Amino acid sequence: MAGCGCGAAAPNAELLEFPKTDKRRFLHVVYRVGDLDRTIKFYTECFGMKLLRKRDVPEEKYTNAFLGFGSEESNFAVELTYNYGVDHYDIGTGFGHFAIATPDVYKMVEDIRAKGGVITRAPGPVKGGSTVIAFVKDPTGYIFELIQRCSTPEPLCQVMLRVGDLERSIKFYEKALGMKVVKKTDRPEQKYSIAMMGYAPEEETTVLELTYNYGVTEYTKGNAYAQVAISTDDVYKSGEVVSLVNQELGGKITRQPGAVPGLNTKIVSFLDPDGWKTVLVDNEDFLKELK
Numbered sequence: 001m002a003g004c005g006c007g008a009a010a011p012n013a014e015l016l017e018f019p020k021t022d023k024r025r026f027l028h029v030v031y032r033v034g035d036l037d038r039t040i041k042f043y044t045e046c047f048g049m050k051l052l053r054k055r056d057v058p059e060e061k062y063t064n065a066f067l068g069f070g071s072e073e074s075n076f077a078v079e080l081t082y083n084y085g086v087d088h089y090d091i092g093t094g095f096g097h098f099a100i101a102t103p104d105v106y107k108m109v110e111d112i113r114a115k116g117g118v119i120t121r122a123p124g125p126v127k128g129g130s131t132v133i134a135f136v137k138d139p140t141g142y143i144f145e146l147i148q149r150c151s152t153p154e155p156l157c158q159v160m161l162r163v164g165d166l167e168r169s170i171k172f173y174e175k176a177l178g179m180k181v182v183k184k185t186d187r188p189e190q191k192y193s194i195a196m197m198g199y200a201p202e203e204e205t206t207v208l209e210l211t212y213n214y215g216v217t218e219y220t221k222g223n224a225y226a227q228v229a230i231s232t233d234d235v236y237k238s239g240e241v242v243s244l245v246n247q248e249l250g251g252k253i254t255r256q257p258g259a260v261p262g263l264n265t266k267i268v269s270f271l272d273p274d275g276w277k278t279v280l281v282d283n284e285d286f287l288k289e290l291k
Helices: 006-016 036-047 105-114 166-177 235-249 283-289
Strands: 026-032 050-057 062-068 077-083 095-102 118-125 132-137 143-148 156-162 180-187 192-198 207-213 225-232 252-259 266-271 277-282
Touching (some): 006 235, 036 062, 036 077, 036 105, 095 105, 105 118, 105 132, 105 143, 166 180, 166 207, 225 283, 235 266, 235 277, 277 283
Parallel strands (some): 026 077, 095 143, 156 207, 225 277
Antiparallel strands (some): 026 225, 050 062, 062 077, 095 156, 118 132, 132 143, 180 192, 192 207, 252 266, 266 277
């Protein structure tokens, strides 16, 4: 009698439960900028971020700067990368925007405008709603959405990416990363759908905003946006999970689980079905990096 394959299915099913119980949170988002000092000045003066740390790696010809609204031990941050001598990047059509929650969008826009910032959408309620938003552009050309909220524990609240198949992406981030759909919206009159994916309600933490534009299945990535980093207690087990999900839904592992030379921080990195990169970082090793 032929075997039913139940033995192989059981360990896989158990493995796929791991992301739901793993200790995960958004650590930082990594992207490249053409003028590091000017960008730091813009983020600190216009957005109110703090420069948390900075490191120069001359042998690799780049400098990193980490900025955010609170300690990296508990808050999300942006990791800016300046590659020596490169002053321009192509953001592509797939990357959407970052978002910052603030109690007074009108006041923040006023301050940004006074400092020479570019406002691409004036403050006002969203179409068909009451939430006040605005959009501004940073010195490299990245768009930031400003969202009015009375209070929030995490002002740096969204990373928006465009995807070619929303249901496939939702399934991928649920299975590979243990995220939940915290909000889903369909706007047929504007021909797009969005899914907010994360580990807590969107008012409490950072979320990935996945956007599907009707009929658009492919986007250009450019060379500006890099990846999102998320914490894990076990990069090796996380890698096994991702490998399984890649087989089902697409994507691929780009760096096998292990320590990064020089830092000794254990990571695993991979692409989702649309080619967006995520890096899972060992929790304990990450905290050592901050000391």
